[in-house]
Amino acid sequence: MINGIAHTAFTVADMKKSLYFYCEVLGLEHAFQVKKENGEPWIEYVKVAPKQYIELFHGGKTSHTPAADEIGPHHFCLLVDNVEEVAAELKKKGLALTVEPKRGLGKNEQCWINDPDGNKIEFLQPDSDSPHNQ
Incomplete structure (x- = not known):
């Protein structure tokens, strides 16, 4: 029924900086982009392994850094x-x-x-x- 984890997703503050980090620094591959219906950039996919991606959403705003015991992504x-x-x-x-x-x-x-x-x-x-x- 479940075959694996397809992606993990993050909204990022600075896409250029994030793509540089994941692709240039970590050596992963920028696989593809999904645009909104109006043509604006929406999501960038970074390939980790076959059929496994890190999904980066454009347009994040900094709010806070979650505490280690806060419910949600760790x-x-x-x-x-x-x-x-x-x-x-x-x-x-x-x-x-x-x-x-x-x-x-x-x-x-x-x-x-x-x-x-x-x-x-x-x-x-x-x-x-x-x-x-x-």
């Missing part, structure tokens, strides 16, 4: 082969990690950053005994 996670290499590459590109590479309680290696709008992104490398390998 973070999204990208699966990687090597967390240490990812962390080194992110630092090389001038990004500050919010969490340095470490083994998490879920039996995996992880590190964290924020995107230009403050959304938390986890990079996860499952250990061989991690429940994430199921």
Whole structure:
């Protein structure tokens, strides 16, 4: 019935900055755009893997940064082969990690950053005994 997660969506304050971050800094691919009926830009799709996207909506306005215990989105996670290499590459590109590479309680290696709008992104490398390998 359910085959996977098709996309995660965010409204962004500065699309140019967000596309640069996701495509140039993280190395993902800008896949396609959906326009409103009047022809104005509406959504930009960034490809993560086959049939998996990050959906970025134009026109966001800054309101606040949610607290860790606030109901609603908390973070999204990208699966990687090597967390240490990812962390080194992110630092090389001038990004500050919010969490340095470490083994998490879920039996995996992880590190964290924020995107230009403050959304938390986890990079996860499952250990061989991690429940994430199921």
